[in-house]
Amino acid sequence: MTKVYVTSVALERLGVEAIALPFFQGERNLTGPAVEIDRRLKGQIGSLLRLGDFKGEPLEIGIIYTFGALPAPRVVLVGLGERAKFTPEAARQAAGTLARRLRAWKLKNLGMAVPQVDELTAVGRAVAEGLVLGYYRFRKYLTKEKEGEDLLKDIALYAAPGDAGAVEEGVRLGQLLARATNYVRDLGNQPGNVMVPEAIAAEAQKLAGKNGISVEVLDQKKIADQRMGGLLAVNQGSERPPRFIVLELNRGRKLDTVVIVGKAITFDSGGISIKPAADMHKMKFDMAGGGAVLGIMQAAAELKLPLHLVGLVPAAENLPSGRAYKPGDILTMHSGRTVEITNTDAEGRLILADALSYAARYQPKAMVDLATLTGAVVVALGTEAVGVLGNDPGLVETMRRAGEASGERAWPLPLWDEYRELLKSDVADLKNAGNRDAGTIQGAIFLKEFVGEAPWVHLDIAGTAWADKDLPYAPKGGTGAGVRLVTQFLIEWLEEQRSAKRTAAGDGKPAVPKGAPARPAAPASKAAKSKPSKSKSAKKRR
Numbered sequence: 199m200t201k202v203y204v205t206s207v208a209l210e211r212l213g214v215e216a217i218a219l220p221f222f223q224g225e226r227n228l229t230g231p232a233v234e235i236d237r238r239l240k241g242q243i244g245s246l247l248r249l250g251d252f253k254g255e256p257l258e259i260g261i262i263y264t265f266g267a268l269p270a271p272r273v274v275l276v277g278l279g280e281r282a283k284f285t286p287e288a289a290r291q292a293a294g295t296l297a298r299r300l301r302a303w304k305l306k307n308l309g310m311a312v313p314q315v316d317e318l319t320a321v322g323r324a325v326a327e328g329l330v331l332g333y334y335r336f337r338k339y340l341t342k343e344k345e346g347e348d349l350l351k352d353i354a355l356y357a358a359p360g361d362a363g364a365v366e367e368g369v370r371l372g373q374l375l376a377r378a379t380n381y382v383r384d385l386g387n388q389p390g391n392v393m394v395p396e397a398i399a400a401e402a403q404k405l406a407g408k409n410g411i412s413v414e415v416l417d418q419k420k421i422a423d424q425r426m427g428g429l430l431a432v433n434q435g436s437e438r439p440p441r442f443i444v445l446e447l448n449r450g451r452k453l454d455t456v457v458i459v460g461k462a463i464t465f466d467s468g469g470i471s472i473k474p475a476a477d478m479h480k481m482k483f484d485m486a487g488g489g490a491v492l493g494i495m496q497a498a499a500e501l502k503l504p505l506h507l508v509g510l511v512p513a514a515e516n517l518p519s520g521r522a523y524k525p526g527d528i529l530t531m532h533s534g535r536t537v538e539i540t541n542t543d544a545e546g547r548l549i550l551a552d553a554l555s556y557a558a559r560y561q562p563k564a565m566v567d568l569a570t571l572t573g574a575v576v577v578a579l580g581t582e583a584v585g586v587l588g589n590d591p592g593l594v595e596t597m598r599r600a601g602e603a604s605g606e607r608a609w610p611l612p613l614w615d616e617y618r619e620l621l622k623s624d625v626a627d628l629k630n631a632g633n634r635d636a637g638t639i640q641g642a643i644f645l646k647e648f649v650g651e652a653p654w655v656h657l658d659i660a661g662t663a664w665a666d667k668d669l670p671y672a673p674k675g676g677t678g679a680g681v682r683l684v685t686q687f688l689i690e691w692l693e694e695q696r697s698a699k700r701t702a703a704g705d706g707k708p709a710v711p712k713g714a715p716a717r718p719a720a721p722a723s724k725a726a727k728s729k730p731s732k733s734k735s736a737k738k739r740r
Contacts, residue, residue, distance in 0.1 A: 200333055202326045202353045202373050204366040209270075209309045209356050210235050216272040216303075218296055218310035220289075221247070221254040222281040231311045231356055238267045243275070255279060256288065257295045257670060270309065274299070278313060286324035287605045289313055293328025294671025300350055301333055307352040318361050322368030323375075324605065327682070329353055330376035332671040336387040374500050375604075375685060379678035382486075382493035386663070386676025390465035390482040395433070395513035398462055398488060399441040402511065405492055409499035412449045416442040424556065426512070427529040428537070428548030433514035435469055435522025442553070443488075445495050445509035454695060455506040457562040457652075458495075458684060459553045461546045461569035462488025462513040469516045469542030470524050483676050484546070486663035487568035488513060490680035497685045503692065508560050512549040516542070528626050532556055533648050536626040544631035546571050547641050551648040558650045564593060564691060565654040567645065568680045574637025576661040584608040584662055584683065587642035588655035596694065597655050597687050606683035608657065617643045657683070 209217045209231045219232050226247045228236050236243040242262050246252040252260035258277030264270060276292050278284060293310075300308060310329075313321055333350055357365040385393060385401065399415045406413035418439040421429055426442065433440035443462075463484040467473060473481065488511040495509045523529070527539045529548070533555040537548070546569050557565055575585040584601065586608045588594045594610050601608030617639050620632035628647060632640055642656045663679040665672050672678075 199377075200330055200348060200350050200353060202329060202355060202369055204322070204357055204362050204369055205309075205354045206357060206359045206362050207354075208234065209311060209354075210238060210268050212309040212354060213269045214307045214309040214352075214354065215270065215305045216274050216300070216308050217268070217270045218274045218276050218308060219243070220276045220278050220292065220311060220313045221252070222278050222284070223254040223256075225254065225281065230314055230358075235268065235273060239264060239273065240267070243273070246275070253277065257292060259295065259299055284313075284315060286317060286320040289321050290324040290328040290605050291670035293325045294332030294669075297329045297332030297350075297671070298668070301335070304349050306349050307354075308350070309354045309356060311356045312361075312365050318357070318364040319368040320603075322355065322357075322365035323372035324368070325355060326369040326372030327376045327605070328671045330373060331379060334380045334383060335673055336384060336675055338384075339389075371501075375497055375682045378493040378497040378500075378685070379681045381496065382489045382678040382681055383676045385489040385492065386483045386486050386678070388482070390515075393464050393482065393485065394438050395441040395462070395464055395515065396438065398464060398485060398492075398511065398513050399443050402443045402445055402492060405496055406445060409496055410447075411495055411499055412446045414444040416444070424532060424552075425530065425534075426532045426552040426556070428531050428552045429512045429514055431523040431527065431529050431539075432463070432469075432516050432545040432548050435517040435519040436515035438515055440512070440514040442556075443509075443511040443513065445491070445511075447495060447499055447503075447507040448505060451506060453504055453506040455508065455560050455562045456688065456691070457508045457510060457557040457560055457565045458491050459510045459512075459550060459557060459565070459567040460487035460489070460491035461485070461550050461567070461571065462511050463516050463546060463549070464513060466516045466543070466545065467518060469522050469545060470518050471541045471543040472518055473543060480664060483664045484570050485513065486570050486659060486676065486679060487657075489676075490568050490659070490678070490684070493678060493681040494684050494688075497681060498688060501685070501689075503688055505688065505692065506560075507688070508557070508562070510553045510557060512553045514545075514549055516545045531648065535628070535647065538623040538626040538629040540629045541631040544641070547644045548630060550645055554645060554648045554654075555650075558652065562652050563695075565649065565652045566597075566657065566684060566687065567654075568657045568659055568684065570660040570663050571641045571656075571658045572638045572660055574641075575658040578611065578638055579609055579661055581661045581665075582607060584679070585638050585658035586610045586655060587613045587639065587658075588653075589613065589646060589649065590653035590655065593653050593655045593691075596690055597657070597683070600687035600690050601683055603690070604682040604686040606662070606679065608683060611639055611642075613639065613642055613646065
């Protein structure tokens with residue numbers, strides 16, 4: 199496991215295998231650690247910049263071999279793009295690109311300078327996330343590679359003594375979120391014959407045992423006792439039984455309640471409305487929303503968020519068989535409402551509807567669901583953003599801001615009442631799918647029917663939960679979408695609640711402005727290093 203930590207020891211003194219220096223495009227004047235390193239390299243960095251052999255363009259990587267001039271045998275130049283366009287996401291992508299090179303070079307440790315910008319905490323977080331996320335690979339079933347072999351162990355992030363505390367704060371959060379995301383990636387990359395409903399329930403039980411989270415798993419009989427007609431129908435074509443997982447953080451404490459719900463179709467064939475054969479193998483990732491709930495619960499527990507956080511994961515397989523539910527069937531849902539089935543491949547909304555209805559017993563102050571719900575969201579937003587819809591404009595806006603802060607961008611779509619016409623049924627309270635118009639909105643409109651009065655936001659992650667090509671900090675496969683986004687949402691939502699309570703109490707303290715960074719409790723960490731490592735690798739935090 200890669201560790202990242204913050205140090206104020208000069209990079210040129212570290213006994214690491216490479217030193218990484220970030221550069222903005224078009225800037226030739228050396229600052230910070232680059233000044234002394236360039237002096238020892240007899241001006242090689244300055245020459246590369248003046249000649250234009252390294253420009254500092256986004257994701258650009260350059261390398262200089264030191265030939266004994268420094269303890270580190272390599273100096274790696276990392277491009278950040280133009281300073282005027284810089285955001286923490288640029289640092290995250292640059293760090294992820296660097297991490298992929300480190301894996302290819304089979305390096306064991308690294309010293310890296312943090313970009314010299316104003317937003318040190320946000321950038322420290324972004325760099326830590328990019329490095330840990332970018333280094334990730336799923337290799338469990340590759341027989342020619344050792345399972346779990348990660349050569350990169352330590353990364354030292356250099357910050358000047360006066361900046362180290364701010365950077366360390368960001369690194370703590372970024373490292374924690376990246377690890378939770380990689381855990382969810384592992385779940386999503388497991389094949390459908392391994393990550394079955396019972397297996398994701400077992401993962402929830404393991405997670406709860408490690409993090410002080412309570413867990414209850416409802417088997418098929420208990421699901422039937424709850425009259426979850428949607429979950430039972432979707433799973434009835436499978437030989438494997440469904441599961442309904444209930445996780446609770448801070449159960450029994452007098453704290454605000456937030457419920458998060460995740461769709462966990464562990465394999466989705468489409469059922470009787472079967473999908474085309476091409477790309478059906480990817481449908482193992484249809485449990486990405488449920489996996490994200492586990493990752494969010496892990497992150498929230500490690501951050502010690504002062505919330506009563508409830509995670510609900512309905513888990514099922516959607517397969518065709520002589521027992522499978524069919525177009526034309528009418529289901530009675532957990533809420534008591536009836537649904538006409540027009541498409542068995544619109545199954546995710548059925549299991550989510552039962553979970554959202556079940557969630558009402560907690561009387562939540564906010565409710566979030568995550569689901570790979572519709573291909574239509576890819577048509578609308580491509581693979582660059584999560585579709586966001588909800589019944590509370592303030593909650594939707596908080597989620598959008600959380601997307602900007604986390605790098606998992608989220609974009610609102612309308613949820614007007616007029617769309618309800620698309621789901622009218624002649625024989626039931628509503629049908630599960632209408633025509634091809636506004637597919638993502640249709641899915642959310644269906645879910646809204648089962649939410650009740652709770653403030654609620656729906657995240658359609660179908661476009662972002664799987665990568666068909668390597669991205670700067672995500673290899674092909676499951677991306678762990680939603681973990682960083684929703685955890686950031688919880689942090690910002692908590693700050694909004696605190697601000698509202700302070701204002702209501704009339705204590706004279708100003709409310710935190712929208713978009714201001716919130717600071718959650720973070721796990722204790724060792725103080726920033728002040729001495730060079732005596733071992734071969736400089737120890738780092740991540």
